[in-house]
Amino acid sequence: MAEHPAYPVGLRLTGRRVVVLGGGQVAQRRLPALIAAGADIRLVSPEATPSVEAMADTGEITWERRPYTEGDLAGAWYVLIATSDAEAAEAASAEAERHRVWCVRSDDADRATAWTPATGHSEGVTVAVLTTDARHRDPRHTAAIRDAVVEGLRDGTLVAPHRRTRTPGIALVGGGPGDPDLITVRGRRLLAEADVVIADRLGPRDLLAELPPHVEVIDAAKIPYGRFMAQEAINNALIEHAKQGKAVVRLKGGDPFVFGRGMEEAQALAEAGIACTVVPGISSSVSVPGAAGIPVTHRGVAHEFTVVSGHVAPDDERSLVDWPSLAKLTGTLVILMGVDKIGKIAEALVAHGKSPDTPVALVQEGTTAAQRRVDATLATVGEVAVAQEVRPPAVIVVGEVVAVGPHGTV
Structure with missing residues (x-):
């Protein structure tokens, strides 16, 4: 045999x-x-x-x-x-x-x-690698071949052309917090198959350099307080390219539905009769604190965490955040888009009962090579953020978990 x-x-x-x-x-x-x-x-x-x-x-x-x-x-x-x-x-x-x-x-x-056989899976395809000769069986070599093929299919470095007619559609892809390795496998594969990529500034920009020359990249950067591509223009660009029969990826930072206006785009596409696939991404609200050594929950310290947008100050009539209730919570508060408002946010939390000694961490450019962490308290964070020149994008963590170190000291 x-x-x-x-x-x-x-x-x-x-x-x-x-x-x-x-x-x-x-x-x-x-x-x-x-x-x-x-x-x-x-x-x-x-x-x-x-x-x-x-x-x-x-x-x-x-x-x-x-x-x-x-x-x-x-x-x-x-x-x-x-x-x-x-x-x-x-x-x-x-x-x-x-x-x-x-x-x-x-x-x-x-x-x-x-x-x-050593098997792996990628978007409806099973890759099975089998050593057919018993005299030369090497399970590690077989598994390595399997891994190489599956990884190539997943990250787009090994592309097999589709022989079926492509249906116009859009993929809203969450690119994760910034590190290109933290995009999902499905998101990376869709990028490799795209004809058009409409990308945010906060998306994993390094991945754009890997795209083939024929891929059209549209800059939808929304730089805080500077130039931006209006949401309506983004919606129109998505619809226009989809109607041309192109494979379009809307590459967003974090997760499309966590302060990413993903639902606004999905609604606009639905109204235009265009199919839309949502690919969730790793949200910066959890991943960036983790990359900085901060668990948003910790046994005996925090049993819940709340994520809020800080782009509107607590005293602004447009604010939808119930800051008095947040001040009464004992868990972790994660604030996105709140760097320039953190002074007023801290004052509001303290005014409504939060201890001024509550630890605060500001994590700038989380998960990237430029990541840095600045620590303060609610009493000092406004001044510290200015003195340390903390700039967006930054995730702000408020709570006792900030003081939980890798060795469990609080």
């Missing part, structure tokens, strides 16, 4: 019985894919890891808590032998051979009738 290569094939297991012997780490790794394939899974094992037991508790698999016995493979289409009981493994393997059931053995691949 070793003189001939293995024949690769995809098994359609929906509703078909699969028997798994052993509930240890191997089964824990293999079961999720079998569940996703829709298989009728029967686990036979006296014991199981907590994760495998949870699969049984939720009804994803049927668990018979006992050792293997002859006849357990009756009606099976596929069997995975992942037991440490060598005698049971041999007996089950022999039963599978008699009943012509394809059998994978984690203990002895050479004695198996089927091998499990």
